[in-house]
Amino acid sequence: MRAFQVLPDAQPAAIRTVDTPEPKEGEVRLEIGACGLNFADLLMIKGEYQDTPEPPFTLGMEVAGTIEACGPGVDKALLGRRVAVFGGQGGLADYGCFPADRCVTLPDAMPFTDAAAFQVAYGTSHVALDHKARLQPGETLLVLGAAGGVGLTAVEIGKQMGATVIACARGADKLAVAEKAGADHLIDAKTEDIRERCKALGGLDVVYDPVGGDQFKSAFRACNPEARILAIGxxxxxxxxxxxxxxxxxxISVLGLYWGGYLKFRPQVISDSLATLFGWYADGKLKPHVSHTLPLEQTLDGLELLRTRKSTGKVVITP
Structure with missing residues (x-):
């Protein structure tokens, strides 16, 4: 099978032909229908992500596909089921083996491209805004990087939770995407003073920040008493x-969030969150935005779209 792998000794990441893996105890093998790209993939290639495996390894954190083999201890009734799974690696391939207990059954109407764009981005934003920041109806939420993979979902979920949402992004095209997702106010990070605009809108109760740098500093200075700042990336x-x-x-409280970390010490937070999110999707309350869908051979092109910030929402690879 084909797999897009990070190689040892600083070799460029590339597609290789490798043996199709066999599922181990507690695992299933998916025929992969789609894999979502994440900014963390860029960090993994450079060895800078907190959970980077030892190379060689197959890149791709979140996948959707069909269960076509079960390892020892796994109920064979799962064969043929359409699922999504956050595996942390292994998704940019024709097949991949993942823990059966991490698989989430997909709503019947959910295509693989939506499912592969769903878990990390929506999961991060929902756990951040609900579990960590306890966002309340009527509060003012600023979303930095509001047209990016996680930022756009924070706009959607913030509106779903009853907040007034200020979206900050670079350029009119990206702001238009955020407005379509439900943003009440728009700030162009290229040309506008973030602090002054936010203060003019009454100040900030919650800040969702996957950007850092100067934008964090501006948002910090526009916070109301008892504001919560979410450090996402x-x-x-x-x-x-x-x-x-x-x-x-x-x-003011500053709250760090690494979504994948909950799988290790409190997985129920993620499973409860995903149950809520997939329910919202089935009810038509969430609409994943996938700006680019590319074949496996164009994985490098997809990663470049992330690196240069030329995508909006998610980039999805379809083996």
């Missing part, structure tokens, strides 16, 4: 240094 390349004395004066 640092796409700008700059990790903010937070002045603790300012946190104290305004009673």
């Amino acid at each position: 640092f796409a700008s390349g700059e990790v903010p240094q937070i002045p603790a004395n300012h946190l104290l004066v305004k009673n």
Whole structure:
């Protein structure tokens, strides 16, 4: 089978022909229908992600497909079931083996491209806004990077939870995508003063930040007392240094979130969240935005779209 692999000794990541894996105890093998790309994939290629495996390994954190083989201890009744799974790796291939207990059965009407774009982005935003920040109806939420893979889902989920949503992104085209997802107010990070616009809108109760850098600093200065800032990632390349004395004066909380980490120490948080999210999808309340769908041979092109921020929502690879 084909697999897009990160190779040892600083060799370029590439498609290789490898043996089709056999499922181990507690695993299923999927015929992979689609795999969503994430910013973390770029970090894994450079060895900079917190859960980077030792190379060689097959890239691809989240997949959707059909169960076509079961390992020892797995109910054979699962054969033929359409599922999504967050495996952390192994998704950019024709087939992959994943833990059976991480598989989520898909709604009948959900295509693989939607399913592969769903778990990490929507899961991150829902756990962040609901479990961590306890976002309340009527509060004001600022979403930085609002047209990106996770940012766009934060706009959707923020509106679903009853917040007033301010979307911040670079350029009119990206802001139009965020507005379509439900944003109430738009800020162009290229040309506008984030702090002044947010203060003019009454200040911020919750900040969702996958960007870091100067945008974090501007949002921080526009926070209301008892605001919660969600540190999701640092796409700008700059990790903010937070002045603790300012946190104290305004009673501000900064909350870190690594969604995949919950699988290790509190998996029920993720399973409960995904049950809510897949229910919302089945009810037509969520609409994943996939800006590019590419074949496996164009995986490098898809990763470049993420690196240069030329995509909106998600990029999906279909083996």
